[in-house]
Amino acid sequence: MRTNTYPSKYAQAKGIFTIGKTKFKWYDLASDPSEVSRQDIDNAQLCIENAEENFKNIDDLGFVIMHRCGENYLLLVCTWRSENELWERNKTHLPTYCVWEMGIVYYESQSWKKYLGSGREEKDKEDYLNDFFEGEV
Template structure:
């Protein structure tokens, strides 16, 4: 039997990265209308608690924001609009680049204090990427992209990829 890593006990006791007050709960994933921006075709996902869906006004604001915001890289991809709590939202834009990589841009809106979405500041070296709920549509999109890569990558394959969307538990 192998010995446990020396740091395991210390991390579990003092530096787990999870607040003692945190209680994990289920969320849902739904898909929305495809979003076309200049140079991008993006599948649309919303992530939220069952009793707190993303308001239509926030979805419309997010879609309008992405329509007028120029991304560094365009192409095929997906968007995750994640309602975190009562009025904080992440707007995560992912495009497929470098043959098999997800490139990500993260925007946010923090309640009524912000009139619109803005680029999420990420100044540290070690940065958050996806939370456990966001990984549900990400995992689906990973599998959908592999199917596309293994296809003829023509118009028919593109349409199949576009129709391949996820809805369900996060």
């Protein structure tokens, strides 16, 4: 019988990141989220701003997960495109979400489902953007 448990990580909400018309909820994910440096976040945001995807001109909502893995990061940039499917920016068949990221993705899917069932007015967008997950995953 196995008694080992898989280690936990922690999600920390970091507010809204806006590029033009697109608004993202920002999450840091790490064993200790305080280890995610401001400089690393700035570099990641610059990377997203300079991506081929034109977030500036698309009125969209989504979320970013900056996942610290050892000394490296995985940067997941996800948008909803006003539909019930989650879009992720990548070019090839890659793993999507690990067990830690799934906690945030599940929470976001429930928050988005609530938005889809609303009147989708500006107040409903703000409610979605202010509904963050924080805690152990």
